[in-house]
Amino acid sequence: MARKIVVLLGPPGSGKGTQAKLVASYCGLPHISTGDMLRTAVTEGSDLGLRVRSIMEAGALVSDDIMRDVVKSRIEKLDCRYGLVLDGFPRTMQQVQDLDSILADDSKRLGVIQIQVSQDTIRKRLVGRRSCLSCGKVFNVYESPSSSGMLCDACGAPVVQRRDDSEEVVNERLRVYTQQTEPLVVYYKKLGLLHNLDGEREVEAVHKDIVDILKRL
Ligand code: AP5
Numbered sequence: 001m002a003r004k005i006v007v008l009l010g011p012p013g014s015g016k017g018t019q020a021k022l023v024a025s026y027c028g029l030p031h032i033s034t035g036d037m038l039r040t041a042v043t044e045g046s047d048l049g050l051r052v053r054s055i056m057e058a059g060a061l062v063s064d065d066i067m068r069d070v071v072k073s074r075i076e077k078l079d080c081r082y083g084l085v086l087d088g089f090p091r092t093m094q095q096v097q098d099l100d101s102i103l104a105d106d107s108k109r110l111g112v113i114q115i116q117v118s119q120d121t122i123r124k125r126l127v128g129r130r131s132c133l134s135c136g137k138v139f140n141v142y143e144s145p146s147s148s149g150m151l152c153d154a155c156g157a158p159v160v161q162r163r164d165d166s167e168e169v170v171n172e173r174l175r176v177y178t179q180q181t182e183p184l185v186v187y188y189k190k191l192g193l194l195h196n197l198d199g200e201r202e203v204e205a206v207h208k209d210i211v212d213i214l215k216r217l
Contacts, residue, residue, distance in 0.1 A: 002106065002109055003080075003081070003082060003083040003084070003103075003106045003109070004027060004029065004082070004083035004109075004111070004214075004217075005083055005084055005086070005103065005106055005109060005110050005111065006020075006023055006027070006029075006083075006084075006085045006086065006110075006111050006113065006214065007086045007089075007090070007110055007111070007112045007113065008020045008023075008085065008086065008087045008088075008113055008115065009112055009113065009114045009115070009181070009184060009185065009188070009194075010114055010115035010116065010117065010199060011117065011119075011122055011173075011174060011177045011181075012122060012126060012170065012173040012174065012177060013117065013121070013122035013123075013125040013126040013170075014115040014116070014117040014122065014199045015115050015117065015199045015203070015206060016087045016088060016115060017033055017035070017036070017087055017088075018203055019113075019115065019203075019206055019207060019210055020033060020085050020086075020087035022203075022207045022210075023085050023207070023210055023211075023214070024085040026207075026211060026214075027083065027085070027214070028082075029080075029082065029083045029084055029085050030077075030079045030080055030084050030085070031084075031085050031087060032071070032074055032075070032080075032084050032085065032086050032087065032089070033087040033088055034067060034070065034071065034087070034088040034089040034091075035087070035088045037070060037074065038052050038056060038062065038070070039056075042056065048066070048070070051066065052066065056163075056164055057163050057164055057169070058164075058169065058172065059164050059169040059170070059171075059172035059173040059176060060172070060176060061091060061092065061176055061180060064092055064094040064095055064098065067089065067091075067095060067098075068095070068098040068102075071089050071095075071098070071099070071102065072098075072102050075102055075103070086099075090184060091180060091181045091184075092180050092181070092184075093183060093184065093187065096184060096187060110188075110193050111193065111195065111213065111214060111217045112188040112193045112194050112195065113195050113196075113197065113210055113213060114185055114188075114194060114195065114196045114197070115197060115199035115206065116196060116197065116198060116199055116200075117199040117200055118200065119174060121200060122170070122174065123167070123170060124140075124142055124143075125140065126165045126170045126173075127165060127166070127167050127170055128140040128141040128142040128143065129161065129162065129165050130145075130146070130159040130160060130161055131159060131160065131162065132152035132154065132155060132157050132158075132159050133152075133157050133158050133159070133160055134152065134155050134157030135152060135154055135155045135157065137152055137153070137154045137155070137159075139152075139153075139159055146159050195213045197209045197210070197213075
């Protein structure tokens with residue numbers, strides 16, 4: 001049976017992670033977030049975490065070799081046999097080729113969804129983002145701050161800023177996206193695999209459009 005493979009593409013802060021979770025749950029497929037996998041490795045202090053920590057904190061990309069190994073071993077797991085939702089991979093043309101070789105024949109059946117958001121919105125979303133250390137609830141200091149500003153309204157644990165969400169590192173992440181990831185948009189468009197949507201709207205409205213796209217695939 002053909003696997004359903006969804007790729008969420010878009011700049012940092014466009015909502016890839018938010019939408020990937022919803023799509024994965026809607027389709028009953030695993031959500032594979034390379035950013036989350038790397039952050040877990042950093043938190044656990046594993047060999048991988050030690051290798052990637054400073055790269056992530058600087059807003060640069062982890063090497064294609066490392067990413068290929070991380071993604072290959074994840075996609076080979078049994079829960080990906082019916083499909084998967086990729087969030088944050090591929091991010092370079094080399095990663096596109098690596099994904100093609102990992103997926104083999106299924107690579108021709110990708111649904112690539114590009115979420116478009118202005119740089120102003122991205123800065124506000126990322127620089128203002130705070131997350132609870134314990135339950136992961138997300139706040140935004142400009143739009144939806146926690147009541148005390150420092151503690152989670154849901155569980156009372158401290159809320160913190162992601163280390164790569166400082167203004168300086170967000171600017172670097174955006175620069176890297178333009179230079180290394182935007183060419184993928186042109187590539188997938190030429191193959192007829194790309195679907196665009198406006199990510200400036202409410203989460204639910206964006207999700208509905210993604211579901212409509214998936215129904216047509
Ligand atoms: P990664 O974790 O993938 O980060 P990113 O893509 O830079 O960006 P985010 O996760 O911050 O944004 P997002 O688009 O997922 O948006 P989100 O849903 O979170 O990667 C981190 C680092 O890991 C990289 O910089 C790199 O170092 C390394 N890395 C990862 N993958 C790699 C790879 N393949 N190759 C090499 N290196 C790699 O939303 C953002 C905020 O906006 C949230 O607060 C959310 O609540 C809010 N929001 C979302 N949607 C909406 C909406 N519609 N309206 C209002 N607010 C919204």
